[in-house]
Amino acid sequence: MGRDAEKQAGDFSFPSMRSGYEVSYSFTAQGPVGVVKETTLADLLQRYADILWEEGHHKYNVKAFIGELDEILFGARFSIFSQDMLDSLIGALRKRGNSNATINRKMAALSKLLRKAYNMGDIHSLPEFRRQKERAGRLRFLEADEEEALFREIGNRSQLYVQLSIFLVDTGARLGEAIALKWNDVHQGRATFWVTKSGRSRTVPLTMRAKEALEALADRSPGPFAAIDQQKYRAVWNAAKVDAGLGDEADIVPHVLRHTCASRLVRGGIDLRRVQMWLGHQTLEMTMRYAHLASHDLDMCVPVLERHLK
Template sequence: MMTIDAIQEGDPSEHFSMFSSQNAKIKYSYNKIREVKSHRVGELFSAYRDILWDDGRHKYNVSSFIGEIDEILLGERFSAFDQSTLDNLIGTLRQRGNSNATINRKMAALSKLLRKAYKMGDIHSLPEFRRQKERAGRIRFLERDEEARLFAAIKSRSEDAYRLSVFLVDTGCRLGEALGLIWNDIQEHRVSFWITKSGRSRTIPMTERVKEVIRLPPTEGRRPKGPFTKLSQAQFRAIWNDAKAEVGLGADDQVVPHILRHTCASRLVQGGIDIRRVQMWLGHQTLSMTMRYAHLATNDLDGCVVVLETPRGEGLSSESSAFASPLTTVSAAAPTQKSEAAATKTAKAPRKSSKAK
């Protein structure tokens, strides 16, 4: 047994090794203690933005979100991001008029950044991010006559922008997905999208209109890398805004290029395509995103009108009811079968003789 005096003498590491050998269940290890420094949100974003986000419009939006958050926090430095700081941040955003949907997007960017910083040891605690409840907003889509007028105005300004507009409304793809296409992504009657928001590739068939607009007119010089690579997002949006103002849609802030994706989804659902296939066509990561369009499938409810308009007392036969249940059909038929059996039994029963008394 080691005494206190024995431990005080000599190299401490030798005593710990002796103690560890006598008590096998106890182990000691010497790990370096890392100092956690304080950081600003903006500094963390500068360190990890290129790792966490690809170049593009989304990264530009995230940069704006983080800049606003850093400004609200007054450039405060921290080594732990506590819950009260997060709650105060959300409260300030709401006071500034941010909707719950906008707050969710900004908090998603902040959460992604802080989780990376926590994993790398830059901060030592994280708050709980709770998703704010979002309202199901009205989905705006183009009617056929609106599409015709808008596309005609676009075509008068740019043939390439017109071809892109037709492609977007018939494929339902995102603007960035279309602009990133190369010729190898187009095979026979199908087009594949590899660079997507969800990170999942998808392949869909092309309509006849799409097959026509992806054919470039013969031009001199080198062929571009893809059917729409001559255009940038900024150029297309500028042409779009000028055209929509010309046709009287300038005051409608929902008439943006993304409306073509909504229009494609709405037409698929209204045409009777089931929600699961619409999800696959659009490349939605979850079915809940596609369910925003489910209310447009009104044909499935037409049979309800027949039931409601039928006067009471008349009822509906099981054969004519649009929603006839097998159970209803069987239960309705059962009394008839019983009556027939009773009638047969009565017919076969022998008559009593009139002489028998």
């Protein structure tokens, strides 16, 4: 074979055949091999959703997020997810009125999916994901009288649901974590949550009220709250919220019980590092949302400021 023929039989890399995408071909004497197959976000979601996310409300949201992003891209096929594609998605979401916090949640789902696809060889590069700066909004939690009114209305509808509500507010557990709890996870006055958002288990001691809530459900198997349907619980919650006089507050959703638990710990003088461990936050930054409630730490400043008066 001559030198020219050898060149023709060698490997060649062709430029992009479509704007915005790069498709590489390798050639041998027998023809093209290793042709990169293009894919879509919808294809990747169908392939990896069950591997990456547990069944539940979060997985439902993730599917909605990825579906929206695929729709914005008009179902575009790609082998490289470029920075331009990512930037265009963020711009489109912002035009749709998405807050930076909402954009961050959608980008977190996209990043996890693309990282899996990259590791499996479905795509050949990843863009750089930058977290959008979020404005600190008002953090809603329940005062004692609000909790009493709300739980009374929930109890009028379902004793099972009010026991769950008590358990949530006294442990700070997420709704999915409590529902996934098994009796083997409760031992010597402590509850261990294995199915968590961060993927890291944590164990918290139980209040007397939380212990009584579990004891009232001792005949249920395989766990105290395993039979609860999240959507039905939310429906009862919303109806009870209206009757408790809290119907106008959009922030009062079941997750407010987790905020309430955290706020009570911080206001009671528990340091933020312990609150982080209790809630299972991956970083202290997430727990810092509650730092403004630790007003007791500033009380020592007042005598210093008043010294000049004496």
